Amino acid sequence: MTKLVKNFLSNEEGATAIEYGLIAALISVVIIGAVTTIGGNLTTTFDEIGAVI
Numbered sequence: 001m002t003k004l005v006k007n008f009l010s011n012e013e014g015a016t017a018i019e020y021g022l023i024a025a026l027i028s029v030v031i032i033g034a035v036t037t038i039g040g041n042l043t044t045t046f047d048e049i050g051a052v053i
Helices: 002-010 013-052
Strands: none
C-alpha cells in the first residue's frame, strides 16, 4: 500500500500536462491580443483610404 501511495505522489505526468495546457492558453491569449490590435489598425487604415477615394 505504501508503494502505491509513493508511486502516486512521485508521478508528475499530470503536472506536465497542466503546464503544457497553461503555456498553450498563454500563447492563445497573446495571439488573440495581437490579432485584435492588428484588426483595429487595419480597419482604421481602410477607413482612411475609403475617405480619400
